[in-house]
Amino acid sequence: xxxxxxxxDADQLTMEIVAEFDAAPDRxxxxxxxxxxLERWWGPPTYPATFTRHEFEVGGQSRYYMTGPTGDRHFxxxxxxxxxxxxxxxxxxxxxxxxxxxxxxxxxAGGIVELGSSGSGTRxxxxxxxxxxxxxxxxxxxxxxxxxxxxxxxxxxxxxxPVPA
Amino acid sequence: MLTxxxxxxDMLGGDTFSEAEADRVFHALADSTRRxxxxxxxxxxxxxxxxxxxYEISLTxxxxxxxxxxxxxxxxxxxxxREQLVAANPETLRRANxxxxxxxQLWVDRANxxxxxLAEEGESR
Numbered sequence: 001x002x003x004x005x006x007x008x009d010a011d012q013l014t015m016e017i018v019a020e021f022d023a024a025p026d027r028x029x030x031x032x033x034x035x036x037x038l039e040r041w042w043g044p045p046t047y048p049a050t051f052t053r054h055e056f057e058v059g060g061q062s063r064y065y066m067t068g069p070t071g072d073r074h075f076x077x078x079x080x081x082x083x084x085x086x087x088x089x090x091x092x093x094x095x096x097x098x099x100x101x102x103x104x105x106x107x108x109a110g111g112i113v114e115l116g117s118s119g120s121g122t123r124x125x126x127x128x129x130x131x132x133x134x135x136x137x138x139x140x141x142x143x144x145x146x147x148x149x150x151x152x153x154x155x156x157x158x159x160x161x162p163v164p165a
Numbered sequence: 166m167l168t169x170x171x172x173x174x175d176m177l178g179g180d181t182f183s184e185a186e187a188d189r190v191f192h193a194l195a196d197s198t199r200r201x202x203x204x205x206x207x208x209x210x211x212x213x214x215x216x217x218x219x220y221e222i223s224l225t226x227x228x229x230x231x232x233x234x235x236x237x238x239x240x241x242x243x244x245x246x247r248e249q250l251v252a253a254n255p256e257t258l259r260r261a262n263x264x265x266x267x268x269x270q271l272w273v274d275r276a277n278x279x280x281x282x283l284a285e286e287g288e289s290r
Contacts, residue, residue: 022287
């Protein structure tokens with residue numbers, strides 16, 4: 001089981017996931033640092049991501065787009081705010097317009113990645129922090145898009161579960 | 166951003182939420198007081214005035230929140246004597262729950278794809 005826990009805190013507007021990988025931290029770091037590796041996992045198979053810019057340094061900017069089944073493109077961007085090699089990344093992740101550049105006045109969500117050794121493997125924590133509820137709505141919606149890799153069978157399983165109180 | 170909600174609709178097969186419905190559900194669930202009102206309505210049906218006693222906001226403000234939840238079809242309202250009763254709508258909740266879980270699933274899927282990349286690298290060494 002790769003993912004150990006995932007929690008959504010609706011009041012704090014955060015979502016956190018903890019995963020463990022059977023690989024050393026430097027190899028997990030590489031999937032974030034290397035844009036060719038990053039685009040193999042950022043988007044689902046049905047909405048693959050293409051990073052046209054990825055400056056993996058403090059203050060560095062990234063630009064990417066995701067290509068949908070009908071060739072439709074959806075643009076996003078990152079700005080790296082904190083980088084501690086093989087340990088920590090803090091980045092802003094926002095929507096971009098059709099020109100690929102950030103949409104003015106649309107606040108990005110915050111992303112925090114922490115890597116640590118766990119036995120012979122690596123524990124990775126990713127926290128998404130939303131600025132306000134409107135942004136959460138938008139990101140939830142985009143999350144749906146990015147989450148389209150969700151197999152139909154999984155959706156069916158969710159639908160059969162009772163509604164939590 | 167309408168496109169994104171349209172894709173939510175596409176993902177869920179189109180018959181789950183219309184784009185406008187998904188917008189209303191996202192908006193309704195994005196406020197902590199409304200989520201709390203909804204949680205209480207899920208526990209049991211209750212009157213708007215009983216709900217209002219739980220919060221330090223005016224009855225009018227609570228009524229507005231209830232209206233937002235009602236427009237999103239998350240709850241339904243009916244009259245019993247002099248009281249306005251609020252009940253949760255389980256079908257919409259089920260569908261909203263699917264949306265929220267799908268968002269969480271996004272990062273679970275990403276972590277699984279990272280694991281696949283790492284495993285492939287390990288094999289080719």
